[in-house]
Amino acid sequence: MRSFLPSGALERSDMIRALRLYGTRVFLIGNPMIFTAVIFILLAGLTAHELHTALLTQSLEKALKHANVFNAAIAATFVQNCLQTHSANQIGASQAPAIPGLLQAEARAAALMSMLAILALSALLAWSGLPLHDTLFYTLLNTVPAVIQWYAPPQQASRRVRSITTVIGVGLLLGLMLLTFATDFPLWALTRPAMLTIPTDLAMMGVLTAAIMTLPNRLHSPAMMAPTDGFTASTPDFALPETTPRVAPRDLSFYQLRQMLLAPAVPTTLRTDFLISLFMPACAVLIMGSLPLGHGSFGNRIAHLTPGMTILIALQDAWISNRKHWPLLLATGRFGSRLDFVRAVFTAKANRAFMTAPLRTLSLMLPVTLFKPLAPSHALLDGAELLVATLGVTFCCPLPFLISRQPSQGIITAATVAPAFVLQFCNPFILGTRIFGPVALAFAALGTLCFFVVPSRMARIDWPYETE
Incomplete structure (x- = not known):
C-alpha cells in the first residue's frame, strides 16, 4: 500500500490537483447522491441544535428521545457515497493507469476528504455540547459499512466474492439501523470514556484510510498497474474468449418483460416479487423484536420498531433515475412513440406498485396489530393511510420534471430517496x-x-442522460 502522505513535491502537487476537483463541476455533476447528502447534513445540523437546546435543561438520555441523531449517521453514509462515486469515476477510468501519479493522488485526496468529512460531521454534532471524542466515535461506528463499500473486490474477483462483499456491507448497515432503532445504542456510543473512544477512533480511521488507499489495486489489474517508462502502462494480458457454449436463458414471463422497462437487468419474477412483498417487512419486524435489545415486552418492542420500518415499504428502486436502457427499448418499436414508451414505463411501475404496496403494508401492519395490540378499526385506518401515502410517494420520484425541463441526476436521486425518509419520520404511528x-x-x-403530467414532459427531452 502506498503511503498516505506524499513523499515529494510532485506527489504533493498531484494530490492538490486532485483535491481541487472536489470543489468543481467534475465532483458535483457526476454525483447523484450530492443533494441527498446535503439534505441530511442540514438535518444533522437541526438535530445538533435540538440537542444543544435540550441539554440545557435535560439529561442526555431524555434529550436523545426528542432528537434523532440517526440523521448524523445517515449524513455520514451519504457523504461517503458521494466520495466513493467520485473516486470510482476518477480511479476506475480505463485510461487512469496510463496517467503518471493519478491513481495515488486520487486515492490520497479521497482518504483526506473522507477524514475531513467525518471530523466535520463529528464537530457539528459536538456543537450540541457532547464531547468530540464521543461524537467522532459515534460517526465512525456508523461509517463502518462505508469501509466495506470502499473495499471494492479486485477487478478479477469472482461474482461470489463480490456478492459476499455486498451482503456484508448491507448487513452491517442494517445491523446499525437495528441497534439505533431497537436499543439505546446512540446513548451508549455517545457516553463512552475517552480511554476507549480515542484509541478506537484512531484505529477505525486507519482502517478506513487503508481501504481507500488500496482502492487502485482492486479497480485495476496488476498488469495495468505495472510501471514502464513512467508515462505509459504496459498492455494488459487479455484472456482468450471463452469457448464453452453458454446455455441460453429461459424465456421471460410477460410480467418480467414489462418490468424490464423499469431496470436494465433481468427483473424478478412475479412469484418472487409477491413473496418478498408479503413476508419481508413482517419478518424484519418480528426478528428485530425477538432480539433482547429493547425495553419492555415483546409487543412494546414491536410498537417501538414499526415506525422505523416504514422505510421498507416506501423506499423506491431506481426506475426513474436509471434510464440508460430506454433508447434501446424504444428502438425496438414495440412501445410506439416516445410518449407511448414513457407512459408504458409509468404504467409498468403502477402495475407493480398496486400489487406490492398493499402486500408490504399488510405485512408491516400485522405484527403491530397482533402484538401491540391495536384495535381492528385503528389498524385498518393506519394501514389505509399508509398505503395511500406509499402509492403517492411511488410517483413523487419524477417530481423534478414538473419544475425543470431536464433536472440533474442528483436532484432526481434526492427526490427518489427523500419521500421514503419522510414516511419513516412522519407516519400514522408517530403523527396519528x-x-x-x-x-x-x-x-x-x-x-x-406526476403520473399524468410528467410523461409528456419526459418524452420531449433527449435520451440517454449521461451527464445529468
Whole structure:
C-alpha cells in the first residue's frame, strides 16, 4: 500500500490537483447522491441544535428521545457515497493507469476528504455540547459499512466474492439501523470514556484510510498497474474468449418483460416479487423484536420498531433515475412513440406498485396489530393511510420534471430517496391518523399529478442522460 502522505513535491502537487476537483463541476455533476447528502447534513445540523437546546435543561438520555441523531449517521453514509462515486469515476477510468501519479493522488485526496468529512460531521454534532471524542466515535461506528463499500473486490474477483462483499456491507448497515432503532445504542456510543473512544477512533480511521488507499489495486489489474517508462502502462494480458457454449436463458414471463422497462437487468419474477412483498417487512419486524435489545415486552418492542420500518415499504428502486436502457427499448418499436414508451414505463411501475404496496403494508401492519395490540378499526385506518401515502410517494420520484425541463441526476436521486425518509419520520404511528390523513392525501395528489403530467414532459427531452 502506498503511503498516505506524499513523499515529494510532485506527489504533493498531484494530490492538490486532485483535491481541487472536489470543489468543481467534475465532483458535483457526476454525483447523484450530492443533494441527498446535503439534505441530511442540514438535518444533522437541526438535530445538533435540538440537542444543544435540550441539554440545557435535560439529561442526555431524555434529550436523545426528542432528537434523532440517526440523521448524523445517515449524513455520514451519504457523504461517503458521494466520495466513493467520485473516486470510482476518477480511479476506475480505463485510461487512469496510463496517467503518471493519478491513481495515488486520487486515492490520497479521497482518504483526506473522507477524514475531513467525518471530523466535520463529528464537530457539528459536538456543537450540541457532547464531547468530540464521543461524537467522532459515534460517526465512525456508523461509517463502518462505508469501509466495506470502499473495499471494492479486485477487478478479477469472482461474482461470489463480490456478492459476499455486498451482503456484508448491507448487513452491517442494517445491523446499525437495528441497534439505533431497537436499543439505546446512540446513548451508549455517545457516553463512552475517552480511554476507549480515542484509541478506537484512531484505529477505525486507519482502517478506513487503508481501504481507500488500496482502492487502485482492486479497480485495476496488476498488469495495468505495472510501471514502464513512467508515462505509459504496459498492455494488459487479455484472456482468450471463452469457448464453452453458454446455455441460453429461459424465456421471460410477460410480467418480467414489462418490468424490464423499469431496470436494465433481468427483473424478478412475479412469484418472487409477491413473496418478498408479503413476508419481508413482517419478518424484519418480528426478528428485530425477538432480539433482547429493547425495553419492555415483546409487543412494546414491536410498537417501538414499526415506525422505523416504514422505510421498507416506501423506499423506491431506481426506475426513474436509471434510464440508460430506454433508447434501446424504444428502438425496438414495440412501445410506439416516445410518449407511448414513457407512459408504458409509468404504467409498468403502477402495475407493480398496486400489487406490492398493499402486500408490504399488510405485512408491516400485522405484527403491530397482533402484538401491540391495536384495535381492528385503528389498524385498518393506519394501514389505509399508509398505503395511500406509499402509492403517492411511488410517483413523487419524477417530481423534478414538473419544475425543470431536464433536472440533474442528483436532484432526481434526492427526490427518489427523500419521500421514503419522510414516511419513516412522519407516519400514522408517530403523527396519528388525524394528522397523517391530510399528509397521505397530499402525497397521493402529488403522485397522481406526476403520473399524468410528467410523461409528456419526459418524452420531449433527449435520451440517454449521461451527464445529468
